[in-house]
Amino acid sequence: MTEALRPILKYFLSEDCIDTYLVDHDFTDGACFKSLLSKCLGYAIIAGSILVKIPQVLKLLKNKSGEGINLISVLLDLTAITSHMSYNYVKGYPFSAWGDNTFLALQTAAIGALVLFYGGSRALSLIFCLIYGLVVYILNSGLTPINVLLVAQAFNIPILLLGKLSQAWTNYKNSSTGQLSAATVFLLFAGSLARIFTSTQETGDFMIIATFCASTFANGVIVAQMIYYWNKPGKGKKPKAGKAAAKPVAASKKTKSKKID
Structure with missing residues (x-):
C-alpha cells in the first residue's frame, strides 16, 4: 500500500x-x-489561477466596455507575468512554484485584447494577440539566453509596481475602481501573498521572492481602494434617481403646508 502511494507523493514530497x-x-x-504545505499551496494557487481573472474577463464581455481599466497597467502586468513564467520554466523550477503564471498570462492577454477591442481598435486587438504569442515562443523555446531572462526577471519589480500603481492612480483620479472585478483583485492579492512562502520553500531564489513581495504590496494597494470606493459613485456619475427625487417632493409638501396656514 505504501509503495503504491509513492508515485503520487513524488508530486508533493522529496524521496x-x-x-x-x-x-x-x-x-x-x-x-x-x-x-508538503508549500506544494499543496502551490497546486491550490495554480487551480485558483485558472479562474482568477475570469470574473474580470466576464465583466468586460458583459458590459462591452473597458472603462476604468488602465491598458498600460495591463500590458506591464502581462510583461511581468510572462517574463516570470519564462524565467522559471527555463531555470527548471517545479511547476508548482510558477504554474499559475501560465494561466494568468493567458487571462491577462485576453483582458488586454478585450480592452483594445472595446476601445475601438479591433485590428490592433488581433495584432496584439499574434505578437504576444510570438514573444512567448521566443522566450520559452531556448532562443532567448538565460542571462536575458535573468535581467527581465530583475526588471519585474519596477514593472509590477509601475503597472499596479498606475492602475491605482487611475482609480484615484476616477474616485472609482471602474470595471475592475473585486473577486479578481482579492484573489490576486491572496495568491501573491501565498507565493512568498512557496517561492521561499521551493526555489530559494531571492529575485523571485522579492518580486512577490512587491506584487503583494501593489495588489494590497488596489485591494484597499476596492474597499474604500466600494459604494462610492465615481466622478461624473450621478446619484440614484430615488434620492434625487426625494428632495423636490419634500419641498412641495412644505409649500402646501404653508398655503394651508
Whole structure:
C-alpha cells in the first residue's frame, strides 16, 4: 500500500520526506511538513489561477466596455507575468512554484485584447494577440539566453509596481475602481501573498521572492481602494434617481403646508 502511494507523493514530497512519512512514520518532521504545505499551496494557487481573472474577463464581455481599466497597467502586468513564467520554466523550477503564471498570462492577454477591442481598435486587438504569442515562443523555446531572462526577471519589480500603481492612480483620479472585478483583485492579492512562502520553500531564489513581495504590496494597494470606493459613485456619475427625487417632493409638501396656514 505504501509503495503504491509513492508515485503520487513524488508530486508533493522529496524521496527523503516520503521515507520519513511512510517508512519511519515520523509525521512531526518540520522540514517535510513545510515542503508538503508549500506544494499543496502551490497546486491550490495554480487551480485558483485558472479562474482568477475570469470574473474580470466576464465583466468586460458583459458590459462591452473597458472603462476604468488602465491598458498600460495591463500590458506591464502581462510583461511581468510572462517574463516570470519564462524565467522559471527555463531555470527548471517545479511547476508548482510558477504554474499559475501560465494561466494568468493567458487571462491577462485576453483582458488586454478585450480592452483594445472595446476601445475601438479591433485590428490592433488581433495584432496584439499574434505578437504576444510570438514573444512567448521566443522566450520559452531556448532562443532567448538565460542571462536575458535573468535581467527581465530583475526588471519585474519596477514593472509590477509601475503597472499596479498606475492602475491605482487611475482609480484615484476616477474616485472609482471602474470595471475592475473585486473577486479578481482579492484573489490576486491572496495568491501573491501565498507565493512568498512557496517561492521561499521551493526555489530559494531571492529575485523571485522579492518580486512577490512587491506584487503583494501593489495588489494590497488596489485591494484597499476596492474597499474604500466600494459604494462610492465615481466622478461624473450621478446619484440614484430615488434620492434625487426625494428632495423636490419634500419641498412641495412644505409649500402646501404653508398655503394651508
